[in-house]
Structures are given as C-alpha cells and as structure tokens.
C-alpha cells in the first residue's frame with residue numbers, strides 16, 4: 112500500500128502541471144467548505160455570545176406599534192397586574208425614550224434620552240466603565256444626574272474628565288443641567304444601543320418632565336433563562352386578554368431569539384452544504400477527466416504491466432490509488448487554504464476564530480471518497496484493456 | 506480430449522489469428538500447430554511480417570487466438586479467465602519484447618523488480634533478486650539509470666533481466682539480439698544457454714539464420730504458416 116502511494120506520487124511528479132491543474136477543482140471545493148463552515152461558526156459564536164450577553168432571562172416588549180402599546184397602559188396598575196398574574200416574573204422594567212438636544216461648551220448635538228428604573232442597568236448587563244449606577248436617592252429625588260454611553264462620553268468630553276461634569280440637555284423646551292455620575296462600557300447588547308444614550312432615572316422623568324408616565328417600552332425579567340420563553344408566552348396572552356386583540360405586542364425573549372437564530376443558521380448550513388457538495392462534484396469530475404486522459408496516455412504502460420503478469424485488479428487498484436491520492440492532496444491543500452483564508456476573514460471582522468476541525472475531517476474523508484468514486488470508471492477501463500492492443504498503442 | 510504429452514509446456518493446435526480493421530482483414534496466423542517441450546531451446550524464424558511476434562503472443566497467453574486452441578500444462582486457455590492468464594504470464598513466462606517495452610519512468614532496477622511485485626514478493630527480496638539478475642547480465646553499474654539513459658543493447662539486457670528475474674519455466678525472446686553487435690549477441694545467447702541448462706525452456710524469435718541455427722530445434726513461419734525442418 113505504501114509502495115502504491117509512493118508510485119502514485121512518482122507518477123504525479125512526471126506530470127506536475129497537469130496534476131496540479133486537475134486538483135484545482137477539489138482544492139477550491141474543499142477550501143469553500145472550510146471557509147463557509149469556519150466563518151459561519153465564528154459568526155454564529157459571535158452572535159450567540161452577543162445574545163447571551165444581553166441576558167437570556169430578558170423578555171423585550173418592543174414598541175413596534177405605539178397605538179397598541181398605549182392601549183396596554185403600562186402604568187403602575189398594569190405593573191401590579193403583570194406581577195400578580197404572570198408567573199415566573201422577577202422584575203418589570205419600564206422605560207421611556209425621548210430625544211433631546213445636548214450641549215457642552217461649543218459642542219452641540221442630539222441624543223436619545225432613556226428614562227429607566229434603577230436596577231435595569233445591572234440586570235440587563237450594561238456594565239460600568241467607571242463611576243456609579245443610579246441609586247434609590249437619585250430616583251426618589253429625581254436628581255439631575257445621568258449615566259452616559261461611551262460615544263456620548265468621547266464626543267462631549269474629549270479631554271476624558273467626565274465624572275462630576277455637567278451636560279446641558281434640552282427636553283421638550285425644558286433645559287436641564289445633568290451631572291454625569293457614570294460611564295458605561297461599550298455596548299454588547301443587541302437591544303440597548305447604550306453607546307449613544309444618556310440615561311436618567313424614571314424618577315427624574317416623572318418629576319421634571321411628565322407625571323404619571325406610561326412606559327413606551329418594557330423589559331421583563333424572568334426568574335431564570337429557562338422560564339423566559341414561558342414568560343414570553345404568558346405576557347402575550349396577558350396582552351391579548353387585556354386588549355381583546357391578538358398580536359398586540361411584538362415580544363421576544365432572548366432565548367427565543369437565540370433559538371430562531373439557530374434555526375436560520377441550520378437552514379443556511381444545509382444550503383451551504385449543498386453548495387459544497389456541488390463544488391466537490393465539480394472537483395470530482397475534474398479528477399475523472401484527468402484520469403481518463405492518463406489512462407489513454409499510458410496504454411503502453413498498462414500493456415507492459417499486464418504482460419509482466421499484473422491482474423486486472425492490480426491495474427485497477429493502481430489507478431484508484433492515483434485518483435484517491437490526487438483528490439486527497441487536493442483536499443489537504445483545500446483545508447490549508449480554506450483555514451488560512453477564513454482565519455484572515457474572521458480576524459478582520461474581529462471575531463473569535465475556532466478551527467473547523469469537524470469540517471476538515473469530513474472534507475478529508477470526503478475527498479478520498481470523491482477520488483475513488485470518480486476514479487473508478489477510468490480505473491476499470493484501464494484494467495479491462497486488451498494487453499496486445501495496449502502494447503501496440505503509442 | 507486433447508492428446509497431451511507430459512513434457513509439453515505449450516501446445517498450439519490449429520491456431521488462427523485474424524486482425525480485422527474496418528473491412529480489411531489480416532490473417533497473421535493461419536492454422537499453426539506447434540508443441541513446445543519442457544527444457545528445450547526453440548528458434549522461430551521467418552521474414553518480417555510473417556507472424557512471428559503474433560505467434561509468440563499466443564504462446565505467452567498475451568493474446569487469444571481467433572480460432573484454434575492454446576494448451577498450457579495440459580489446460581486449454583479458452584477455459585481460463587483473465588486472472589489465471591495473468592498469473593500464468595507472471596509466474597511461468599518471461600517476455601523479452603522486440604521493442605524492449607521498459608517503463609520509461611522507472612529506474613533499471615525498478616523495471617526488473619516489477620514482475621516480482623505482481624507475485625506479492627516483499628520489496629527487500631525483490632530488490633535482491635533484481636540486482637542479482639542485473640549483475641548476471643553485466644549491468645550492475647546501471648541500477649539507478651532510467652531506460653532512456655541506456656544504449657539499445659543495454660536496454661535489451663535490462664529486458665532480459667526482467668524476463669529472467671522470476672525464474673520462469675518459459676522465456677519468450679523476440680529478436681533478443683536484434684540491437685546487439687555479434688559479440689554481445691553471442692554472450693546473450695550464451696546466457697540463454699546457461700539459463701536453459703538450469704531447466705528453463707527458451708523460445709527465440711529471430712530472422713537471423715545464423716542465430717536460428719544455433720538452436721537445437723528450429724521452426725519457420727512464412728505468411729502465417731509454420732513448417733518444421
């Protein structure tokens with residue numbers, strides 16, 4: 112067997128250019144498979160970690176349709192109803208979002224102002240870079256203080272000194288001077304674009320802007336990751352019962368989102384596997400083509416081997432080993448090329464690279480299979496040649 | 506059935522070989538009867554195109570007759586399958602072809618080792634035996650050369666080494682001295698005599714009268730017909 116492989120290699124070396132060209136199809140096919148899986152896996156690992164970081168226990172009620180959300184009246188009464196009627200709810204966080212003008216010195220712009228409840232930041236994993244979160248007192252008194260995102264911090268405080276400094280914010284013609292008490296780390300959540308947001312307490316919002324506000328978006332925290340899907344369903348039912356309409360809310364738990372994502376990626380993977388299979392098929396046809404040429408060109412050699420006593424099986428195996436080796440070499444090069452390219456792509460996109468071990472193993476085995484499968488018919492043709500006819504050919 | 510003699514190695518019975526190409530037909534052999542006995546040296550003589558090489562292919566079971574029977578060791582080859590014929594060519598016959606038919610990509614040593622490979626002999630033993638055969642024929646210093654680096658006579662000797670390396674019962678040599686000067690030609694004939702003394706049957710195809718006459722037994726082929734002196 113080792114000898115067969117060595118001989119196959121020798122025969123490639125006598126025809127270097129042609130052998131390399133014939134591998135090209137398999138190289139490209141396998142490289143495509145590796146790239147697709149490696150990049151796909153890294154991307155999905157990235158998305159998953161983002162979703163997980165947003166807190167898998169969170170159920171978001173998005174303000175898709177304002178009229179419908181208003182119909183639900185997310186006020187203190189509704190909050191009590193939710194807490195009493197919907198099982199597995201740990202917290203109900205109300206939010207109000209407004210936009211305002213921001214000014215500091217000669218830097219001016221607009222930003223989204225988010226009025227939140229004090230535990231919301233910690234629970235939805237909005238991490239502090241420095242400073243502190245809101246506390247009870249800030250909320251009770253409606254203090255003029257704010258926690259800001261990274262982008263706000265860098266645009267309005269280019270010198271870096273932020274804590275204790277003030278931002279002038281104009282909301283609905285009322286002007287406030289907000290003291291910065293904390294700065295958040297860059298956002299990792301998909302629902303909170305915290306980087307460009309100025310957070311104030313809902314206490315501040317109630318006292319200074321709108322008494323008895325109705326929340327325009329709600330985040331409900333389930334008692335655990337596992338109960339979040341149940342909470343999502345229960346909230347939907349709750350909303351339907353209350354408004355008498357179905358599909359009142361666009362609600363999604365992070366858990367459902369993760370599951371949906373996994374579903375789409377598995378469909379996508381199936382599609383990509385199809386593409387990979389087709390490219391390997393094309394590669395296999397390339398190999399078959401080259402083996403047919405090889406058999407035709409080497410008729411004399413086949414005749415000599417038969418005269419020396421090679422059986423049909425000997426000849427067939429010789430050519431099968433050659434085509435399998437060709438395909439395996441192509442597969443190996445494809446794995447290397449695919450790994451290098453996907454590594455480069457993943458690094459450029461700033462994701463974490465994970466070696467596509469499974470895809471590499473499958474491609475390796477599959478390319479051997481492709482070589483044997485597509486080499487079979489030329490090899491059998493070689494084995495069946497009549498020795499005298501084969502010897503007589505040039 | 507066929508009347509066979511115990512020391513008959515190969516027997517051709519009314520063997521015809523007709524090559525047809527499109528609508529033309531060439532009758533290369535027209536009813537040949539020939540017995541080759543164990544341990545003899547036989548020369549087959551005849552002019553060019555008379556059917557000598559075709560006849561040799563029949564004896565060595567490289568080709569099947571269009572008509573008639575080839576009997577080896579008492580068995581009709583018509584009843585044998587491809588594997589059995591391959592095994593016969595491998596173990597019993599050593600071909601020395603008119604055009605040498607060496608594999609151009611293999612070294613001299615590898616060419617000579619090749620028939621042993623199809624006997625599934627381990628590589629070390631193959632190398633040993635091939636070296637031995639090449640030393641015997643005076644090519645010890647050309648083992649790693651490729652055939653195209655050798656002279657015609659040297660190639661012929663490699664072909665002989667390859668035919669003898671399996672120690673076959675029958676050597677079929679087609680014009681084995683064709684490319685050689687008369688001195689080397691005679692040394693090849695001496696070698697055949699030596700091998701024959703060890704019991705190997707030898708068939709030499711030639712159109713050279715002088716060489717033909719050195720063989721104890723000689724047959725002539727003309728226009729596909731065989732006659733024995």
Ligand SMILES: Nc1ncnc2c1ncn2[C@@H]1O[C@H](COP(=O)(O)OP(=O)(O)OP(=O)(O)O)[C@@H](O)[C@H]1O
Nearest residue numbers: 503524531533552553554555556557558559560712
């Ligand atoms: N494969 C073939 N197809 C068609 N005709 C063939 C084939 N092989 C041999 N012949 C014909 O059969 C006849 C005998 O050929 P063969 O090779 O046996 O002659 P030969 O006696 O060996 O001649 P030489 O001394 O030139 O080698 C020739 O007329 C040749 O043209």
Ligand SMILES: [Mg+2]
Nearest residue numbers: 557558603679
């Ligand atoms: Mg001839």
